[in-house]
Amino acid sequence: MTVARSGSVADRPLVFITGASSGIGQALALRYAQAGYRLALVARRSEVLQAWVNAQGWDDQRCRVYLADVAETDSIVAAGQRCLAEQGVPDVVIASAGLSIGMDTAEREDLDVMARTFALNNTGLAATFHPFVKAMVARGTGRLVGIASVAAIRGLPGHGAYCASKAAVVAYCESLRGELRRSGVDVVTLLPGYVDTPLTQQNRYAMPFLLSPAAFADRAFATIRAGTSYRVIPWQMGVVAKLLRLMPNPLYDRLLTGRARKHREGEGRSTG
Structure with a gap:
């Protein structure tokens, strides 16, 4: 993956990032801009994202904002197709949009929280990649980046939806990596630990x-x-996560007894 720092803006590599209105997604957008990339940024709160882009002084040649709800398959697929039509095939696609809400299986409404979490963190991730796979394979280069979490490695009480969804991200990206082997398209799985974002600030x-x-x-x-x-x-x-993975279940369960749980819906801000 090369970074073009000279020539016209149109000749620079392109990165497509979801969840770019805050947190990790926005930080990645800024980092790629500093490296000289053109940006295709996606958010459900597109007006907030556009205001931030304007504050950076980036024009349409440098950065375009796409409105999409990543949890709605047709919405994020349409945003990807618009990017292809307006900016071309990205060099890097980063599925950063995510949802983290605590759940209690005994509560009926939390089953709906789990369904929304999977829709965004899992189906939404695959739908983010979908518009670009064939074009990247045809070109013979590209990077697809899935943002999982260290919470994928072992389940945490009260985090059932989030831990399960992030474990699924790891497995899905591993499957996709095998499918794209020798195509020139790389699949990168990132597992953040704790990052100071709206997803974690009320933990x-x-x-x-x-x-x-x-x-x-x-x-x-x-x-x-x-x-x-x-x-x-x-x-x-x-x-730390690998040590916890090796820990016998009785010891792990005892270690987490009484641990504070993630906010359930309505108890704290939890979308990013």
Whole structure:
């Protein structure tokens, strides 16, 4: 993956990022802009995103904003198709939009929360990639980046929907990587630990190795540029998660007894 820093703006590589109105998605947008990329940015709150883009001083040649609800398949597919028509085939596609809400299986309304979480975090991720796969394969180059979470590695009480959806992101990206092997299109799976974003700011428990969005974006950019297939950021959280994965179930269950749970819907802000 090369970065063009000279010539016309139209000759620069292009990155397509969902969830760009805040948090990790916005930090990645800024990092790619600093590296000289053209930007295709997607958000449900497109007016908020457009105001931020305007504040950066980016014109339409440098950055375009697309309105889409990633949880609605036709909506995000249409945004991808518009990007192809207006800006061309991206060099990098980052499925960053995500939903994190606590759930209690005993509560009927939380089953609907789980369905919405899967619609955004899983089907929405695949639908984000869908418009670009054939075009990237035909060109013989491209990077598809799925944002999972360290929470994918082991389930946490009260986080059933989120942990399950992020574990599914890891498995899906691994499957897609196998399908695209030798096509020239790389699949990168990133597992953030704790990042200081609207998704985490109201958490009621300790968040070790907390990163700023900019620090995460720097490390993610380097990982994507290298084409690394799977990485936990920061690496320290990867060590912690692997140790927890190896822990016998009775000990793990005892360790988490009494741990504060994620806010359920209506208890805190949880969309990004």
